[in-house]
Amino acid sequence: MIKSKLQGWLTPAVSAVLFSSAVLAAATLPAQAHGEIVPFASNYPAGVIIISQHQRRLYFTEGDGRAIRYPVAVGKAGKAWLGETSVEGKYIHPAWSPPAVVLHDHPNLPDLIPGGSPHNPMGAAAITLGRYQVAIHGTNAHMRRSVGTAASYGCIRMYNEDVLDLYSRVEVGTPVIAVP
Numbered sequence: 001m002i003k004s005k006l007q008g009w010l011t012p013a014v015s016a017v018l019f020s021s022a023v024l025a026a027a028t029l030p031a032q033a034h035g036e037i038v039p040f041a042s043n044y045p046a047g048v049i050i051i052s053q054h055q056r057r058l059y060f061t062e063g064d065g066r067a068i069r070y071p072v073a074v075g076k077a078g079k080a081w082l083g084e085t086s087v088e089g090k091y092i093h094p095a096w097s098p099p100a101v102v103l104h105d106h107p108n109l110p111d112l113i114p115g116g117s118p119h120n121p122m123g124a125a126a127i128t129l130g131r132y133q134v135a136i137h138g139t140n141a142h143m144r145r146s147v148g149t150a151a152s153y154g155c156i157r158m159y160n161e162d163v164l165d166l167y168s169r170v171e172v173g174t175p176v177i178a179v180p
Contacts (some may be wrong), residue, residue, distance in 0.1 A: 037067070047063075048174070048177065049166075056149065057072060071147050071158075073143075080178075081154055087129060090167055093120075095114050136176075
């Protein structure tokens with residue numbers, strides 16, 4: 001679990017200081033290509049996913065002061081989450097059943113959208129998290145423009161090419177930390 005991998009050095013105070021340094025380092029860089037290696041001034045070990053809700057960026061730490069940065073869509077107001085979890089599963093072209101909260105707002109959605117369908121909002125891949133009905137996933141063509149915004153019901157939405165890249169780098173159990 002995350003605490004066992006990060007045990008001993010990731011306290012709330014240390015996390016806040018480390019991440020604020022990372023934000024300052026990353027904030028000075030222009031938004032560029034997807035999946036770019038950027039300076040990441042923190043002591044997070046290699047192999048941690050850090051989601052910056054404010055920046056709408058996901059960082060996959062490489063250690064040695066570097067991370068791979070991806071643009072993402074985060075949860076809309078009242079749906080975004082903060083805290084620690086881990087990767088629970090990895091799926092290519094997953095089928096999707098809309099959660100009750102999504103069906104409430106969109107009652108015309110079908111009960112199941114098959115994997116690979118152009119209407120499936122999970123896109124090319126899903127990395128499920130140890131949070132109820134939350135995943136890091138790709139997009140369909142209609143939702144692609146939402147990357148870089150606060151638009152989801154709590155999931156972290158990525159471009160398909162980026163989620164496939166991240167998918168190839170992470171394992172079940174990879175720590176995930178969402179920060180403001």
